[in-house]
Ligand SMILES: Nc1ncnc2c1ncn2[C@@H]1O[C@H](COP(=O)(O)OP(=O)(O)OP(=O)(O)O)[C@@H](O)[C@H]1O
């Protein structure tokens with residue numbers, strides 16, 4: 593079965609060839625046996641994951657909090673710093689694949705994406721690490737045997753471009769955009785990746801820096817601004833970034849603090865406007881007058897959704913892609929299909 597996993601700094605997004613989708617925060621925490629387990633009842637947060645390696649019986653199975661469960665239990669997002677030594681990447685991929693793979697032991701053709709900034713440096717290593725991976729993955733009460741057959745690695749942003757043109761089987765769905773000069777903006781959690789596609793003699797190519805590339809700005813930048821702005825009403829008390837994110841994601845912007853509640857929505861509105869202005873001005877500086885040669889600017893990525901209305905006012909030819917947070921994952925699946933058909 594073909595499955596693609598877009599491992600973002602912020603969220604993991606995955607799509608299967610059957611069209612099923614799953615997303616969760618890219619957060620992992622180790623879970624140790626706890627005497628508190630089951631005491632309070634309630635529903636278990638998604639996900640508790642236990643991994644073991646059938647080919648390495650000497651290695652003990654290990655349990656993790658992943659996604660929402662890790663956000664609640666206090667995991668971290670630092671996997672990208674030294675992922676070679678770190679199992680978080682494997683944990684995130686196994687969880688996503690375990691959730692989507694329908695039949696046990698059916699070989700998986702995996703497509704993964706990496707942020708453009710780390711793509712060149714980590715592409716080979718990730719491919720090596722994941723090819724042939726055989727893992728027993730227990731998620732909640734379900735056990736899946738995962739067997740990774742082949743691994744394709746693509747850069748983020750490129751996924752959005754493929755998703756705009758092709759369906760997940762690689763068939764062309766948007767003839768209008770084919771061979772047109774377009775740009776892609778992928779606003780993520782930590783980075784904004786962008787591609788400026790131009791028509792060459794032999795077809796479309798991505799124009800190099802400064803036209804295509806990555807900027808260290810994303811939805812997390814907005815969360816950090818909120819963190820600073822609420823210092824005043826909270827008289828200097830610093831709130832954890834994860835707590836701000838949880839309030840925005842799960843509690844309608846209401847942050848529990850100092851025995852009361854602070855409504856983050858007005859702060860969010862200002863922070864989103866500021867972050868979109870900053871992204872817009874950086875892109876306009878990079879693209880200059882060449883922006884006028886674009887037939888379309890395609891906005892994807894989870895952040896693109898939140899900032900769309902702002903971008904609409906700044907870019908005249910903006911096109912929103914459906915379910916933008918999954919656009920990269922769908923695009924990797926499309927690109928993988930094209931490679932497998934020998935047309936990539
Ligand atoms: N599962 C989700 N639930 C809620 N919001 C989400 C989810 N996935 C994405 N988002 C929204 O999208 C933003 C992050 O976008 P995205 O998932 O594209 O980032 P990323 O790919 O993880 O980051 P980067 O591209 O920097 O590595 C989040 O801050 C949030 O606003």
Ligand SMILES: [Mg+2]
Pocket residue numbers: 600601748778779780781893920
């Ligand atoms: Mg991303």
